[in-house]
Amino acid sequence: MNYREEIEGILRNSGASKVGFGYLKDVLPSKYKHLKTGISIAFRLSDQVINEIEDQPTHSYFHHYRTVNFRIDQIVLNGVSKLQEWGFLALPIAASQSVNLEGSKYQGIFPHRTVATRSGLGWIGKNACLITEEFGPRIRLGSILTNMEVQYDEPFTSEKCNKCNKCVNLCPALALRGNKWYPGIKREEIVDVQACSEHMSNYYKDIGRGSVCGICIKNCPKGVNVIRR
Ligand code: SF4
Ligand code: SF4
Numbered sequence: 001m002n003y004r005e006e007i008e009g010i011l012r013n014s015g016a017s018k019v020g021f022g023y024l025k026d027v028l029p030s031k032y033k034h035l036k037t038g039i040s041i042a043f044r045l046s047d048q049v050i051n052e053i054e055d056q057p058t059h060s061y062f063h064h065y066r067t068v069n070f071r072i073d074q075i076v077l078n079g080v081s082k083l084q085e086w087g088f089l090a091l092p093i094a095a096s097q098s099v100n101l102e103g104s105k106y107q108g109i110f111p112h113r114t115v116a117t118r119s120g121l122g123w124i125g126k127n128a129c130l131i132t133e134e135f136g137p138r139i140r141l142g143s144i145l146t147n148m149e150v151q152y153d154e155p156f157t158s159e160k161c162n163k164c165n166k167c168v169n170l171c172p173a174l175a176l177r178g179n180k181w182y183p184g185i186k187r188e189e190i191v192d193v194q195a196c197s198e199h200m201s202n203y204y205k206d207i208g209r210g211s212v213c214g215i216c217i218k219n220c221p222k223g224v225n226v227i228r229r
Helices: 001-015 045-053 059-085 112-118 166-170 193-203
Strands: 018-023 037-042 089-092 099-101 104-108 139-146
Touching: 001 018, 001 037, 001 059, 001 089, 018 112, 018 139, 037 193, 045 059, 059 139, 112 139
Parallel strands: none
Antiparallel strands: 018 037, 037 139, 089 139, 099 104
């Protein structure tokens, strides 16, 4: 059986818009080193919902964000079940979960963005989001770590924001530093996560319980060029 083709089919049939496979062993913490294959999935967000964001998030965006996270967790779970059925170990990474790790309360157990860039899904933009060729940053990510070995996709090793600085200039929290991504750059060099989070919690409490914004996603030109009818 071609495990890669099979699992990709299952994830896509469950709703994934993009699927990639990345080699992770050199970047995993020691407790996950045996799960050297990362499977990254991207779920495309609703353009209509994103387009309605102006200078603040919307109720629709907050609901969409949470619904998509739930859907991603289900897609990932479908993949994990199948991998286990085949006899592999598989760890689902929560679509959206912050754990207090290494002094930072703004990260999950392993970054989806690392899995995604290693799996060739896209690069990290100056807005600190994964930017895909097809949908720009208008996606959300899910990940599985597994000990299944497959043929890996070519990782992204450089960014394609080039001279654009739109998200940096529009961020109401002045949280985006304008630095270009490269593999291994610390997230803090791209975004002041605390400033972003505090802005959301101070100004958008009544919209998305202060946990979403979306301005830097809505305005990215890599996302607005998606063909629509
Ligand atoms: S989500 Fe909003 S506050 Fe945070 S970096 Fe993007 S534009 Fe700035
Ligand atoms: S708005 Fe421009 S700088 Fe920001 S992520 Fe998109 S392409 Fe990159």
